[in-house]
Amino acid sequence: MLKKCIIDNCTNTSDQGKFIGEYCSPCHEYITQKKGIYSQAYRNSNSLEPKEQIIGKSFHPCICPSVYFLISKDKEIIYVGSSWEKEQERIQRHKRSGIPFETITILKFPEFSPEELLQKEADYIAKFQPRYNKSIPKNERWKSLSDIRVTPELKKGIIYSIAGLKNMAESGKIESVKIGNTLYINHEKLLKES
Numbered sequence: 395m396l397k398k399c400i401i402d403n404c405t406n407t408s409d410q411g412k413f414i415g416e417y418c419s420p421c422h423e424y425i426t427q428k429k430g431i432y433s434q435a436y437r438n439s440n441s442l443e444p445k446e447q448i449i450g451k452s453f454h455p456c457i458c459p460s461v462y463f464l465i466s467k468d469k470e471i472i473y474v475g476s477s478w479e480k481e482q483e484r485i486q487r488h489k490r491s492g493i494p495f496e497t498i499t500i501l502k503f504p505e506f507s508p509e510e511l512l513q514k515e516a517d518y519i520a521k522f523q524p525r526y527n528k529s530i531p532k533n534e535r536w537k538s539l540s541d542i543r544v545t546p547e548l549k550k551g552i553i554y555s556i557a558g559l560k561n562m563a564e565s566g567k568i569e570s571v572k573i574g575n576t577l578y579i580n581h582e583k584l585l586k587e588s
C-alpha cells in the first residue's frame with residue numbers, strides 16, 4: 395500500500411523512495427540522528443513561519459507537542475505558548491486569564507522533544523515579540539544577561555562582560571530582543587562570533 399510520510403507538510407510517498415515505518419528516509423534520518431537537512435522534518439524544525447501565514451491558518455485542536463498563537467481582533471499575535479496537553483483546556487485557561495484574543499492558531503510538531511518544542515516557542519516569541527509574553531522560556535538560543543552570566547563560555551572568559559554585552563545589544567552589534575523587561579541575546583550567534 396502507498397504510504398505518505400507522516401511529518402507535517404512532507405510530500406514524500408513510498409513509491410518515490412525508502413520508508414522506515416511511517417517516515418520517509420530523510421525525515422527518519424533527521425529525527426533519529428539530526429542529519430538529513432534535505433528533509434521536511436529538518437525544515438519544520440528550523441524555519442519559522444511568517445506572521446501572515448500563522449494568522450491565516452485554520453484551527454485544529456490536538457493533543458500533541460504544539461506551539462500556539464493567540465491572535466487579537468486586529469490581527470496581531472499577542473501571545474505565543476507551547477503545549478503538550480489538550481488544547482481546549484489550555485485555551486480556557488487563557489480566556490480566564492484575560493488575554494483579549496479572538497482566534498488561535500496551532501502549529502503541531504509531533505516529532506519534537508520537550509527541548510525542541512521550547513526552542514521553537516522561544517524563537518517565535520523572539521520573532522513576534524507578542525505583547526502578553528513577559529519572558530522567553532529556557533532555551534539554547536535566546537538567553538538573558540543573567541543566563542549568560544552563568545554559561546561556561548563566560549566563565550572561561552571567552553566572551554564579554556555583562557555591561558559590554560548590553561552595549562553591543564543596544565548598538566545592534568549582536569542580535570537581541572526585549573521581552574517584558576528582559577533583554578535576550580542570540581547566544582548561538584554570540585558564541586560563533588566570539
Ligand SMILES: [Zn+2]
Pocket residue numbers: 399400401404405406417418419420421422433434435
Ligand atoms: Zn518525510
